[in-house]
């Protein structure tokens with residue numbers, strides 16, 4: 001089954017003279033784990049924004065988890081995003097005044113679907129996920145997120161993306177702040193948890209050493225119809 005289906009995807013940032021995205025077609029299958037590579041400025045983050053419905057891409061076809069994103073109002077896109085997508089960014093965007101566990105349960109506060117998929121107490125689910133990702137210290141789990149190291153914040157961001165088993169996890173260079181050993185270990189954990197949640201993963205990275213962990217690698221320059 002296809003989880004992401006893009007057809008004739010074009011996008012030009014306001015004021016730019018050429019489109020940054022010009023993609024004839026791209027599919028991501030259910031449970032597939034794909035690495036997206038491309039030079040800096042080639043449009044990788046822009047592509048994730050189009051898939052997440054953060055930017056509008058008129059006259060393009062973007063289907064995610066069976067829904068035509070372009071057919072949704074802004075409000076429905078926000079609802080769709082929290083119901084069906086897990087997002088991990090380069091900057092982890094944790095709420096510093098909440099604890100690690102409270103950050104992880106946030107999607108369940110905003111999405112009944114994610115809460116139902118947890119099928120029990122979201123706090124317990126958050127603690128389980130954080131434990132799987134190697135965070136078990138109760139003081140860390142219940143203390144403010146502002147007290148966490150970069151590597152710990154990244155695990156919290158991953159658990160927040162995965163809670164309630166979204167169909168798709170989009171990760172934008174989440175390993176860029178980590179050393180070589182920590183990068184590989186984090187990707188392995190992320191893939192294991194995506195498998196457990198039956199989530200597809202589109203993972204942006206420049207790092208060729210991580211390629212071996214994924215089902216396939218897609219070069220944005222090859223997808224993009226000669227815009228670069």
Ligand SMILES: Nc1ncnc2c1ncn2[C@@H]1O[C@H](COP(=O)(O)OP(=O)(O)OP(=O)(O)O)[C@@H](O)[C@H]1O
Nearest residue numbers: 013014016020038039040041042043044045046047
């Ligand atoms: N909000 C925005 N407004 C206008 N132009 C933008 C905006 N965001 C990105 N761009 C432009 O779109 C192009 C692609 O940026 P994008 O961040 O998608 O690339 P990237 O491949 O993710 O880069 P990097 O690997 O450096 O993160 C760049 O030229 C950038 O300046």
